[in-house]
Amino acid sequence: MVKSLKYKNIIFGSLLLLLTIPLMSLYVWLLFNSINEKPLYSLIPKNPGFRSWIQLFSRLPEASGMPTSIFPIIKNTIIIAGGVMLLDLFVCSLAGYSISRLKFKGKDLLLSFLLIMKAFPLLILLIATYFVLFYLRLLNTFLSVILARTAMELVMGTWIIKGFFDSIPREIEESARIDGATKFTLWRKIMIPLVKPGLIAVGVMAFIAGWSDFIFVYTFIFDQSKWTLSVFLYSLISSQESVDYNFLATVSIFYMIPTLLLYSFAQKGLTKGTLGGGIK
Amino acid sequence: MKRIIPYFFILPLLLLIFLFYIIPAVSTVYISATDMGRSLKGNFVGIKNFTRIFSVEDPVIGRVLLNTLVYLSGALIITIIGGLLLAIATTTLTNRWGSFFRIIWFLPRATPPVVWAFLWIWAFDPSRYGLLNMIFNQIGLQGRSWLTLYPMAIVILANGILGIPYTMTILSAALSNIPLEILEAAKIDGASGWRTAVTIKIPLIWWPLSFLIIWYTLSFLTSFQYILMITGGGPFYASTPLALYTYNKAFQNMELGYGSALALVLIALSVVIILAFRKLLGVKRET
Numbered sequence: 001m002v003k004s005l006k007y008k009n010i011i012f013g014s015l016l017l018l019l020t021i022p023l024m025s026l027y028v029w030l031l032f033n034s035i036n037e038k039p040l041y042s043l044i045p046k047n048p049g050f051r052s053w054i055q056l057f058s059r060l061p062e063a064s065g066m067p068t069s070i071f072p073i074i075k076n077t078i079i080i081a082g083g084v085m086l087l088d089l090f091v092c093s094l095a096g097y098s099i100s101r102l103k104f105k106g107k108d109l110l111l112s113f114l115l116i117m118k119a120f121p122l123l124i125l126l127i128a129t130y131f132v133l134f135y136l137r138l139l140n141t142f143l144s145v146i147l148a149r150t151a152m153e154l155v156m157g158t159w160i161i162k163g164f165f166d167s168i169p170r171e172i173e174e175s176a177r178i179d180g181a182t183k184f185t186l187w188r189k190i191m192i193p194l195v196k197p198g199l200i201a202v203g204v205m206a207f208i209a210g211w212s213d214f215i216f217v218y219t220f221i222f223d224q225s226k227w228t229l230s231v232f233l234y235s236l237i238s239s240q241e242s243v244d245y246n247f248l249a250t251v252s253i254f255y256m257i258p259t260l261l262l263y264s265f266a267q268k269g270l271t272k273g274t275l276g277g278g279i280k
Numbered sequence: 281m282k283r284i285i286p287y288f289f290i291l292p293l294l295l296l297i298f299l300f301y302i303i304p305a306v307s308t309v310y311i312s313a314t315d316m317g318r319s320l321k322g323n324f325v326g327i328k329n330f331t332r333i334f335s336v337e338d339p340v341i342g343r344v345l346l347n348t349l350v351y352l353s354g355a356l357i358i359t360i361i362g363g364l365l366l367a368i369a370t371t372t373l374t375n376r377w378g379s380f381f382r383i384i385w386f387l388p389r390a391t392p393p394v395v396w397a398f399l400w401i402w403a404f405d406p407s408r409y410g411l412l413n414m415i416f417n418q419i420g421l422q423g424r425s426w427l428t429l430y431p432m433a434i435v436i437l438a439n440g441i442l443g444i445p446y447t448m449t450i451l452s453a454a455l456s457n458i459p460l461e462i463l464e465a466a467k468i469d470g471a472s473g474w475r476t477a478v479t480i481k482i483p484l485i486w487w488p489l490s491f492l493i494i495w496y497t498l499s500f501l502t503s504f505q506y507i508l509m510i511t512g513g514g515p516f517y518a519s520t521p522l523a524l525y526t527y528n529k530a531f532q533n534m535e536l537g538y539g540s541a542l543a544l545v546l547i548a549l550s551v552v553i554i555l556a557f558r559k560l561l562g563v564k565r566e567t
Contacts, residue, residue, distance in 0.1 A: 008473065009377070012369040016381050019366065023441065024384060026399045029411050039409045042418065091292040098289035110290070117301055119495075121502045123523070124547055127530045127539050128304035128311060134320050136299075151300035154293065183285050212392035215505045219531060230394045234509060237398055245402070245409055252395045263390035 033249035040245075052250040063241055067224060067232065076142070077211060077228040083146035084210030085203050088153050092202055093195070095154070096161030097187050101173070118155045122148070126219065133220060144220040145213060153209050157202040164198030165191065204266035208259050229255045312540035322537050329541035340517050340525075348501070348521040348549075351436055355500045358440025360493060363447025368477055370448070371455045382448070389445045397509035400438040401427070431511040431519035438506050443499070447492050454485040490561040494554055501550050522546050 033040050037047040055061055060068055067073060099107065122129070129148060130139070138144040168191065176190050192199070214230040221231070233251050237243075312329055314322030332338055366385060370378040388396060403411040406425035413423030427434060458481065466476045482489070504524035507513060513520035513528060520528070526546060530539025 009373055012373050013377060016366065016369050016373070016377075019362070020381060020384055023387070025411065026403055027387060029402070030395075030399060041408050041414050043414075091296060094289045094291075095293035098286050102286035102289060104283075104286035104290065110294075113297070117297070119498060120547070120550070121499065122300065123504070124502050124543055124550075125301070125304035125308055126527065127536055127543060128307035129300060130531075131307055131311060131316075131320060131536065132299065132303050147296070148300060151296045154296060158293065184288075187289070208390075212394075214393045214509075230392060233394045233398065237394075237401060237509075248398065248402075252398055256391055256395050259392055260387075260390045263386075267386075 030249045030252055033246050034253045036246060038246065052244070052246040053254075055247060056250050056254060061244055061247055063236075063239060065224075066235070066239070067227065072225065073227055073229055073232050076226055077230075079142050080145050080149070080213065080217070080228055081207045081210035083142065084149045084153065084213075085207040087146060087150045088157050088206035089199060089203050091150065091154050092157035092161045093192060093199060094187075095158045096195075097165055097191060099158065100162045100165035101191075102183075114155050114158065118159075122152045123215065126215075130219065139220055140222045140226070142221075142226065145216045146210070148216045148220070149210050149213050150206070153206050157206065160202050161195060161198050164195040168194050201266050204262050208262055208266075212259055308540045308543055311537055312544050314537045316536040316540075318534040320536070325537070329538050330545075332538065333541060333545060340520075343517050344520055344522055344525045347432065347517070347519065348523075350432060351439075351507075351519075351521045352497065352500050354432075354436035355440040355443065356493065356496055358436065359443030359447055359496050360489070362441065362444040363451055363492070364482075364489070366444060366448040367451035367455055368481065371452050372473075382452075385445050385448055387445075388442050393505055394509065396442060397438070397506050400434060400506075400510055404434055427511060428515050431515065435507045435510055435519045438510055439500060439503070442506070443496050447496075450488050450492060451485060454488045455481060458484050486561075490557075493561065494557050497553055497557060498550055501553070502546065522549070 029040070032043075032045045034052060035048055035050065036045040037049040037051050040046075056070055060066065060070060098104065099111070133139050133144045133148075138147070172190065172194070173186060176186055181189070212230065213228070214234065217228050217231050218234065221227070227235075229251070233248070233255060236248055236251065311322065313324060313326060315325050315328075316322030333341055366381070370381050372378075373381070391399075402409075404426035405411075405413065406423070406427065408414060408417055408423055410423070410426070412426060416423050462480060462484075463476065466480055471479070501521075502523050504521070504527050507519055507521070507524050508527065511519045513524045517525075522542065523546060526539050526542040529535050529542060
């Protein structure tokens with residue numbers, strides 16, 4: 001029995017390794033290049049050093065038509081990510097509550113519509129969205145990206161937060177209502193604190209979505225002064241001038257550190273929330 | 281007053297749905313019947329955009345549709361088979377190793393799209409600094425310009441592998457919900473591990489599996505950003521599926537009218553494929 005289990009482990013382990021090594025090597029390649037002075041052409045970093053990391057935070061490498069400092073770009077990225085997070089939380093916590101707790105006409109219709117929305121990615125409507133944003137005079141603004149991104153994220157967020165509201169016993173609300181609280185104070189003072197783990201998870205996911213967005217910034221924003229990290233990195237990659245691989249690797253690593261950290265954090269919060277959210 | 285209050289709560293959601301789903305959906309139909317270009321003002325042209333798609337007027341459309349089919353089936357096979365293999369393997373392995381692999385395979389999901397695209401561009405870079413060419417040089421082979429030689433294969437790999445983590449997560453959860461007694465019984469009856477996987481495990485996770493197939497079909501049909509970044513659809517439309525063709529027509533050639541018509545065809549295609557899959561996979565509304 002024990003022997004067969006060991007044998008099985010070896011087979012599955014090597015199958016997994018075979019599939020995983022190529023994936024890992026992509027990331028290792030990126031990491032090693034970012035901490036080497038010259039682009040690698042073997043697997044071992046022969047001239048380790050932080051040249052490109054220092055460049056990233058001082059003066060960006062000279063290239064025609066490229067920004068000279070990373071800080072405005074980071075700021076823009078944070079504005080969009082933060083904007084998506086706040087708007088998404090606002091919309092989803094209100095909508096999740098009303099779907100979970102309130103009665104209103106057209107609720108079933110809304111629910112099935114949300115499902116269709118989830119299935120049909122917004123990108124199919126990108127051309128018309130561009131058209132709408134043009135008429136709203138929102139093209140080339142951060143707001144256009146924030147709104148479009150939030151619209152894409154809100155189905156998931158509403159669904160998760162609705163689930164958290166569902167798990168709260170109704171007695172809690174009832175006692176507050178007897179004390180004479182209005183629906184709005186009830187929502188703000190009693191319900192919101194109870195679904196905090198859900199809000200944190202949804203907020204973090206929305207922040208990551210805004211932080212990593214490429215296609216909306218690329219399509220809706222024209223000014224270089226409004227570039228985010230994604231469009232900056234893409235312009236570096238697709239630029240016709242000779243490529244500084246070490247610097248590209250460094251920008252990539254720097255760009256993905258927050259998403260990695262937040263993702264693992266949200267993952268933990270989400271499981272904890274769904275497991276511990278229901279009060280005994 | 282009491283009846284109105286719920287609508288205040290739902291209002292922001294409705295507003296966003298209205299602005300970003302309903303108006304765009306209606307506008308797509310409207311724009312597709314015009315010759316709208318850079319100025320965002322168009323004249324009504326009726327069904328001219330559609331006849332352009334379905335006649336020989338657009339010489340590349342046949343190529344694009346074929347690409348769509350190849351890209352969709354390739355990426356779908358990698359996502360589903362890869363995710364299934366990983367799910368079965370990680371749930372069978374002892375916990376520590378299982379979670380080690382799960383952590384590694386969670387990386388692609390946490391990687392921003394541009395970085396993910398860059399990883400692949402760089403891996404197949406034509407210079408000696410590309411990962412694959414570096415390996416080729418080390419073992420004494422000549423490097424190649426992979427991205428022009430095999431653009432479609434690379435694009436399929438990059439998109440297909442990106443789907444594996446989610447497929448793996450969903451299927452692992454489904455697999456660990458299979459009651460142990462069933463597996464014990466199979467073992468007592470002398471079924472091999474492979475047979476257990478095919479005849480017991482897969483039928484028991486059929487519902488999440490078919491959900492994933494339909495989900496990723498839609499996703500691959502409509503997503504184009506990785507292809508846009510990795511090959512740009514080239515060389516000469518070699519890696520351009522319908523979704524990217526739509527985007528390029530609209531935002532590179534600024535033919536918004538024609539682009540919208542293509543988008544409508546894409547939507548129609550998605551609906552047809554999903555209905556076909558539902559029938560094929562026997563997806564019913566179950567609990």
